Amino acid sequence: MSGSVGIVVFPGSNCERDCRRALESLGAHTTYVWHQETSLPDVDIVVLPGGFAHGDYxxxxxxxxxxxxxxxxxxxxxxxxxxxxxxxGFQVLCEAGLLPGALxxxxxxKFICRWVDLRVDNNQSPFAARADAGQRLRIPINHFEGSWYCDPGELQRIRANDQVVLRYTANPNGALDDVAGVTNERGNVFGLMPHPERACEPSSGSQDGAVILGSMLDTAPAREHAHL
Amino acid sequence: MNFGAVVDVMLKPGIADPQGQTVERALPALGYAGVEGVRVGKRIELTVDAGTPEEARELVAEMCNRFLANPVIESYNVTLL
Structure with a gap:
């Protein structure tokens, strides 16, 4: 087992099962955490999945x-x-101020649903440590509001601190500096518009998403899980 | 006391507004030439309970800073009715 992951479920989340399937295929134990909970179960990692939390109103x-x-x-x-x-989940973390910028x-x-090519620009990040520097990853996007932005001063700090982990090789949505995935200053919180959980199996056309999710799981201490 | 308020939320100047640009490009087709600077925002109407107009304005501004607008990309304007 490689870690225990809490997958937060909001009313309107719709990728939690994809996340569970992908993470468990990579050896993780997963638990759904309903948004009304005020505490997390004993988990190493928290994932906020895709969807339309609270209708995105x-x-x-x-x-x-x-x-x-x-x-x-x-x-x-x-x-x-x-x-x-x-x-x-990336949008939620930005709104919460846990990640820089806004989408x-x-x-x-246009709502864009297709494969994109990404470049790993920081493989020192715990979210891309399995990747080679500059490695190209093919992972799908599926969003209407994915054009990341932050103010120019903040972008300078983000670049200087190597917080951009993933960039689009051909920018599909107008994101500033081609940003597809960015961390907080400390590097332990990561948001990305592409869906790595949809690119983890041979039948999905690419398994590059496992590079991202697997890197993340590598951060968790090894532990035995009781079968529930 | 109840105060009616209107909040206008707009993308900050300098932030691309694809909706506004699309509207601007559509206007000449209807015969409106020479229109520029189209920006699309949203309007939120609400009623708040406050002691004075100043308090009402402060309360709505606080809501805007925390929730109704995203200060990274949006600016807002509060009008008391």
Missing amino acids: LRTGAIARFSPVMGAVRDHANAGGIVMGICN RKNSGL
């Missing part, structure tokens, strides 16, 4: 960040725990 992630569970997610992150937000509507105003 007002702005994507704007209401989800006030869900009771987010206090516990914040505590986990502040204690150095590993947190990954995928797509809508705008795609520059072409």
